[in-house]
Structures are given as C-alpha cells and as structure tokens.
Amino acid sequence: MSRYSHGHQVLFVSGEYDNGYFASDSAGKYFNTSKLHLPGSKDSGYFFKFAKAIFPAATSGGSFSRNLGEQLEIVPQSDPFKTLPGQIFPVKVLYFGKPLAGIGVEIGDGQTKLKEEEIARYKTNTAGVALVRIARRGLQVIGVDYRTQPRFPQLSDHDDYGATLSFVLGHDAR
C-alpha cells in the first residue's frame, strides 16, 4: 500500500450511490421510474445510498470520529477497533451534518440474513447518538434508513436515504 500512497495509510473509503426513482403500479410491481411516468402509482420514492468503511489506521489521532460530510452519515463516537464483543459502541447519525434524533440504527455481520422482526434497532437520542451493542468479532455493518418528504413531490411520494458504516473487528482488538 505504501508505494501507492507515499507512505500514507488508508483511513476511510466512502461511496455514494444514486439508486434513482422507483414507483409501483396498481398491482404493487415496482419500476425504476418516477411517479411522473407511472400515473396512478401506489407508492413512489427516490433512493440515495451512502457507505463508509473504516480501516484500523483511523485509530491514530482519533480519525475514526471524522465527519466526511455525507448527506446521511454514521460517525463513531469511540474507537471501533478498541471495542470488544458485548460492549456498547456509540455512533452518531448525521443528516446533512446535523444530529438525527429518534431513528433506528441496526447492526449485522454482513452475512446473516435476518427477518424484519428479528432486526434489533437502537434508537438515536436527541444528540443523534445510538448505543449499538457489538455482538462478536469480525465484520460489523451498521445501517440506518431515513425517509423524508420528497424534494420534488411531482416525482416521488417520499425520499429515502440509507447509510452504512462497516469495519472489521479483529482478534487483536483491546
């Protein structure tokens, strides 16, 4: 890695994904279009996704808590690589840089498929902080979804933002 980054280590990788508009017809079948082009649609939304991966080098200097400025972002409030299984891991949810209160944060291992009713959700407080419990070592994928009023009501009934934060809790965590 060093020869590609002049000796610098990677701290984060972030991504933004515009999944576009989806609208359902009267039978409930969804199409990748806005409601403008599907008259009489039952439901329609605009979907925008954000993701952030944290690497162990982010431990240095407290970089793990850096806000990258994503529209919806999950920001660690303690060092993820020093969190042990069974411990609480506080994360702050920001929407356009401001704390998002009263929203459910979920965590998974990126491998296990859970039914909707089996997914534990940790609600953010007024400061936008949720106290997530780390269950085990390995890959951690923390996610949040946030539905808002549509920015362009002629195109969708709602706008939907999604964000994930992922990191690998290794066996040397302490």
Place this chain on the structure above:
Amino acid sequence: MKKAGGIILFMILIATSTFAHDLVLIPEDQKSVTIKFGHPQEFEAPDPDKLIRLNAYFDGEDAMGLCNAEPQKAPMIISPSI
C-alpha cells in the same frame, strides 16, 4: 492519478437494482475494499452508473476519487462482489 501503481481495480459491475437495498463497503485488509449492494445473502454487484462517488481518505491527505481510476492504477483494490 499521481499515486498510480500496479494494483488492481476490478469494476465488473452488473446492472441490477433493487430500491430497498444498502450500499456496503467491506474492508478486506489494509488496502482493499469490496463494494456490495443489497442485503446479506442477497448481495449484488453495484451498477457502476449509479456509483457516483467513491473516495479514499489517507492520513494527512485530501480525499482521492476512485470512481474514474483506471484498472491497474487504483491506489486500492476495489472489488464488487456477490
């Protein structure tokens, strides 16, 4: 891409989309990340035309865009995987 080097950029992306899915970046080691879209056990490769930004942040440096990195010249291994 001033930091170009002989490392591999895999962008074999499949044009599938499901509106309720998540974008997930999975660190594989100190220098690679896998891009997934969907849900556990149902992940798909992301549609490259919808991945509008992919940045790497190095210590002491500004963000580096990876979306337009040429194969063999990316500073990290990026692998969309199902």
